[in-house]
Amino acid sequence: xxxxxxxxxxxxxxxxxxxxxxxxxxxxxxxxxxxxxxxxxxxxxxxxxxxxxxxxxxxxxxxxxxxxxxxxxxxxxxxxxxxxxxxxxxxxxxxxxxxxxxxxxxxxxxxxxxxxxxxxxxxxxxxxxxxxxxxxxxxxxxxxxxxxxxxxxxxxxxxxxxxxxxxxxxxxxxxxxxx
Ligand code: SF4
Numbered sequence: 001x002x003x004x005x006x007x008x009x010x011x012x013x014x015x016x017x018x019x020x021x022x023x024x025x026x027x028x029x030x031x032x033x034x035x036x037x038x039x040x041x042x043x044x045x046x047x048x049x050x051x052x053x054x055x056x057x058x059x060x061x062x063x064x065x066x067x068x069x070x071x072x073x074x075x076x077x078x079x080x081x082x083x084x085x086x087x088x089x090x091x092x093x094x095x096x097x098x099x100x101x102x103x104x105x106x107x108x109x110x111x112x113x114x115x116x117x118x119x120x121x122x123x124x125x126x127x128x129x130x131x132x133x134x135x136x137x138x139x140x141x142x143x144x145x146x147x148x149x150x151x152x153x154x155x156x157x158x159x160x161x162x163x164x165x166x167x168x169x170x171x172x173x174x175x176x177x178x179x
Contacts, residue, residue, distance in 0.1 A: 001108075001110055002028065002110075003027070003028060003110050003111070004028050004029070004030075004108060004109045004110050004111075005022070005027055005028065005029040005030070005109065005110070005111055005112070005113060005143070006029070006030055006032050006100060006103065006104040006107075006109040006111070006112045006113075007019075007022070007029050007030070007031050007032065007112075007113055007114065007115065008032050008034065008096065008097060008100045008112060008113070008114035008115070008116060009031050009032065009033055009051055009114070009115055010035055010047075010114075010115065010116055010171075010172070011035075011047045011050065011051060011168065012047070012050040012051045012053065012054045012160070012165045012166065013156060013157075013160040013165045013166075013167050014115045014116075014118050014119060014156065015031060015051065015054070015115045015118075015156070016054050016156050016159045016160060016163065016165065017147075017152040017153065017154075017155035017156030017157075017158075017159055018115050018118070018147045018152055018156070019031065019054060019055065019058050019060055020058065020155065020159065021150075021152055021155070022060075023058050023059075023060065029060065030060070030061040030062070030063055030109070031051065031055050031060055031061070031062045031063070032063050032064075032065065032100050032103060032112075033048055033051050033052075033062070033063065033064040033065070034064070034065040034066075034096055034099050034100055034103075035047070035048075035067075035096065035172060036067060036068040036069050036070075036071050036072035036095070036096070037069075037072050037092050037096070037171075037172035037173055038069075038172040039069065039172065039173060039174040040174070041067070041069070043168070044067055044069075046166055047166070047168065048064055050165055050166045052064070054163065054165070057163070063103070065099060065103065071095070072092070072095060075091050075092075075095050076088050076091050076092065076173075079091065084121060084171060085122070085123045085126060088173070089122075089123070089126060090126065090129075090130065092172075092173075093116055093126065093127050093130035093131075094130040094133060094134065096114075096116070097112070097114060097116075097127075097130050097131050097134045097142070098134045098137070098138065100112050100114070100134075101134045101135070101137075101138035101140040101142075102138060104138075104140045105138055105139065105140050109140065110140075110141070111140065111141040111142070111143045112131070112134075112140055112141070112142055112143065113131075113142065113143035113144070113145055113147075114127065114131065115147050117146075117147075117148075118147045118148050118152075118153055118156070120148075120153075121171065124146060124148065128142075128144040131144060132144070
């Protein structure tokens with residue numbers, strides 16, 4: 001089976017530099033948007049539309065799965081006061097990557113990867129651990145390439161400005177300082 005990558009994306013500004021890089025390398029890939037962690041719904045729709053916009057711009061297939069905020073809420077119940085990079089993020093990454101791996105398995109992808117750890121605010125190893133757990137459970141290899149490296153993070157930041165991408169001020173779960 002020829003290589004076919006499913007790239008899990010949280011948003012346009014985190015993925016744009018990676019999308020450009022993979023296109024240049026002629027990798028066969030699709031971007032997947034599965035982010036039940038994003039609140040409120042209008043914020044979710046905005047990020048979804050921006051991610052779709054850049055995929056269209058680069059001519060990359062884009063798939064968005066169902067919006068399931070209740071599933072995320074239930075999975076992270078009791079962890080509302082966890083800080084970023086804490087236990088709630090463990091579950092959040094796992095939940096999103098597991099759904100992605102299941103999609104990959106039934107749709108002919110040979111591996112998955114994600115940009116969930118590309119931001120400086122994220123713990124890259126935490127994302128990889130969730131990916132490897134999913135790999136063992138679902139059987140689809142998780143590619144733990146560090147997408148921050150080789151200038152891709154800086155390139156993403158530059159492209160986000162050039163393309164006037166919407167850049168959110170929080171990760172996804174409802175910030176305590178917002179109604
Ligand atoms: S901070 Fe981001 S990764 Fe962590 S639980 Fe909230 S939405 Fe998920």
